[in-house]
Amino acid sequence: MDKEKRLSDENSDLYRSFFQENNAVILLVDPENFDIVDANTAACMYYGWPLEKITRRRIHHLNVLSTEDIEAETQRAEEENRNYLTLKHRLANGEIRDVEVYNGPMVLNSRRMLYYIVHDVTERKLAEDKLRRKEMQLRAAQKIGQFGSWEMDLNSGNVDASEEARRIYGFEDEELSLEIIKNTRLEEYLPAMYEALANLVELNLPYDLKFKIRRQNDGNIRVIHSVAEYYAERNVVIGMIQDITERKHTKSKLRESEAHLNEVRSIANIGSWEFDSNGLAKWSPEVARIHGVDPDDPTGINCSFSFYTPESRASLEKAIRNALEKGESYDLEVEFVTEKGEHKWVRTIGHPKIEDGKVTTVTGSSQDITERKQAEIKAVEEVGWRSILMEQSRDGIVIIDQDGKVFEANPRYAEMLGYSHEEMKSLHMWDWDTHYTREQLLEMLRLADSKGILHETRQLRKDGSLIDVEINANAAKFGERKLSFCVCRDITERKQAEEELLNAKLDAEDANQSKSEFLATMSHELRTPLNSIIGFSDVLHSEIFGSLNKKQAEYLSHISSSGKHLLRLINDILDLSKVEAGKMELVCEKFYVSDAIEEINITMIPLAIKKGIYLDAKIAPHLEKINADRSKFQQILSNLISNAIKFTPDKGHVTIEAQKSGNFVQIAIKDTGIGIADKDMEKLFQPFKQLNSYLTREHEGTGLGLALVKKFVEMHGGRIRVESKVGEGSIFTFLIPVDFKEQIPNPA
Structure with a gap:
């Protein structure tokens, strides 16, 4: 044991001597937590910390590279089969140095360690x-x-x-x-x-x-x-x-270029000339053609001067005089009338040639710019007409920038909202739109930028009153600025007229005795009391016969909405009865599927924005026209898309896809809603059946919408199917013939 201890001590002394006296920077690191447990003198001098401070750090404290960069360097070292890493270490004074680090395992006094040998390669890296x-x-x-x-x-x-x-x-x-x-x-x-x-x-x-x-x-x-x-x-x-x-090839190309230049000059109506103080010495045929004079006419420039308008002639004579007397160049656009009575504009540029302090000749060019000048005048006129259009339009016009701020508004729109023109230009669109949030309005601007948008809303006037407005918004550009051009029409009276028309229509339908005896009886017996209930509740609610307290107004609102809901139910029942009785007819016409989808989407965009739902349409290119009942086709789309939006939680997605499938067109409406359980699938297209879910209860309905959808699809000789997963969403797909005469085969 004494001998082993003596040998161990000798080895330890030998290691310490090698470790401390080595000129290389050496660090010992605990592999468990990567603490620096020892550093030789060279390491302390290199990093600038005494031993007691450097051993209070971990090895990664020295490294300034990110974990991702270190992993990438490790991967490169493995691929290049090298046993060192190229890193960057920070010294005590904050200086960052390039280093090559060699490391490996070792055992010291029966303890597993990692050694790190660090070589500074900063100067070498700079040289490389x-x-x-x-x-x-x-x-x-x-x-x-x-x-x-x-x-x-x-x-x-x-x-x-x-x-x-x-x-x-x-x-x-x-x-x-x-x-x-x-x-x-x-x-x-x-x-x-x-x-x-x-x-x-x-x-x-x-x-x-x-x-x-x-x-x-x-x-x-x-x-x-x-x-x-x-x-x-x-x-x-x-x-x-x-x-x-x-x-x-330069010389030949130069010759070709000169010939081409002469041709271009002719095409561009540019001619050259040269004259001295005694008059025109020479000019190209193109200059003569521009002025409408004979190139060989000795009177030359004097004759052409007589054609210029007094103002242009004075400017030109002054410029020529200054060129000859003062050596000044000139560049003028002047107007003249040819001998044939043609009004023309010419751009003439002159440069004096000076020898021994005197002007010897003036050389230059003349270009017929009549077309450009006419275009400029036309552009000015167009700006004037557009200004008149903005000022005199009976519709309100407002231009909104991408931040929702008013860029410009015409007097009619300012009048509609009760503001002055100056006040309008300080407003944002959410200052008057009460129906949508700021985020929803900005989303509408984005949609208007991509494909335009048509919607109805209510707007707040300066005096606090509300008006109904129809807005048609499209993208516009002013220089590099993206803008939205909005035509706003006050439809308050129209909305009132529509409501009156609807009431008249309901009255007319009540009086319609052309239906079958059963439908006529149902219509009369059910609609008459309902119309009375709805009508009297609306009259009372309008407070024509006296004011109401809050509770009374609330109850009357419930009566009216419930009556209207029941009325819609009756209408759906009657439509369904018509289909089942064979009394519903198709009125077919040829139309593009993309147009029909776009029209429905425009009406659905406000509902989608209200819930933050992304509504998208993917229509196959070159999709041909179909022969079908456009109204019922759009009713099918409207029902399926509105259902998808209603039953999809906020921030979801609804996608409409259209493509050709043989002799049929296939439409799929996909959503990211709550989905439909397998046990509920058979109820989907049954009249008066509603699924038992919280979203269904949230949105009242008759339970007849999908039943009518199925009937309308089948009336076209088509079919409809559903795929759904609870928690993931649903896909409603229907196929109808491209031409109604085609009949779809039943699936096997």
Whole structure:
């Protein structure tokens, strides 16, 4: 035991001597909690902490990289098969250094430890980064300048070429040699290459060649300029090549460009001219054509001056005088009338040429800008007309920015709400809209930006009164600003008229004796007392015969709503009875499914926004027209979509999908609602059956909506099915023939 202890002590002393005297930064770490339990003198000096402070830290306290960055570096080290990590450590003075960390397990005094050996590589990293930047700059310079560099070892014949040099020759990553490069040159240029190379090496004569090559990768013929120097101590030739193919075409292209410029000048109605103090010396035929005079007429400029309007002529004469006397350039847009009576505008630019302090000539150009000027005048007129439209419109017009603030409003809209124009421009749309929240209104702006929106709402006037308003909102742009252009119509009177019309319709339906005896009896016996109940309750509620207390008003409201609910039930019963009795007829017409869906969606958007539900339509492209009863088709859609919205919790999704399926169109309404239990499936399409759920009880109904949907689908020769999972949602899918004459096969 004494011997073992002595050996252990000797090993411990040996370790301490190696550990403390080592110039490398060494840390010992507890593998359980990663506490630093020891650090050698080099570590304390490097990090700037005494031993008692550094051992109060954990190893990750030294590291400034995130956990994700460390994991990524560990992954790279494994992939590159290296036994160190490249990290960043923070010293006591806050300085951050690049380090390479080697670590591994060890046992000290029967205790398992981790050792960390840290090498500072900050200076090396800086040098490497600097070298990489220089290499990158060289590659960029070669790429931008389209020149490459190469080095040929005359001992081996091997050639090392830069990336751009390889691109010029059309090589990839293959090894290059003089023999390989020689094969790219056209044969007639080889003797000159050998002679120039020999003269460079043996006589130190300049190597400066232009030759043609057939590029390796695509076979294109390119013109190359190559220069090189010989380095005898290494027996290598280092050179530069540049693709000058385009340069060879410059002269011909320049000639083509000049011809093209003359053609463009003619197309653009631009001519050139030059004159001195004695008058017009010469002008191009295009200038003469613009002015409507003969190019060979010696009176030239004097004749053309007479065509200018007095104001334009005065401006032009003053500009020419200043050019000749003061050497001032000019750029004018002037108006004139040709000999044929045509009103024209011309832009004329003049630059004086000065020699020995005197103006010798003035050269310039004239361009016919009549069309542009007319377009500008038309644009000004259009702005004026639009302003008149805004000012004189009988509808209210308000333009809203993406933040819901009024960008502009016409007088009619300000009048509708009882504000002045200045007051309107300080308002946001939620200052007057009482029906929707701020978030819902901003969502409507987003929808208007994507596809437009039509809805009805109630708006609060400055005096506190309410008006019914129909809003048609669409996207608009003013420069880079996205705006919503809203046409607002006061429909208060229309709503009152609709209510009166509805009452008249109900009265007319009561009086309609054309139905079968049973339906007529039911209509008379049930609707008459209900209309009386609804009518008298509404009359009492309007307080025509005296004021009501709160309780009385509440009871009358219950009576009216219950009566109307019962009336809707009776109407559904009668519609269903018509279908079952075979007295309901289809009025078919051809229409686009996308149009019908869009119309229904517009009416559903406010209901969806109210609950924060995302309503989306996915319609297959090029979906053809169908021949069906449009009204009943939309009634089917309205019932299914409104049910989906009603029975989907807030912030859910409702999606309408439409696509062709053989000779039929298939419509699917998907929701993320509470779903339907299997035991309730058979009740869905039965009249007067309602599912027993809290959402069903929340939304009153007749229990006839889906029954009518099924009947209307079947009347078209179609079918409807349901897929649902409790807690996940439902999918109602119906198919009807593209043409009503087609009959759908029964599913097997």
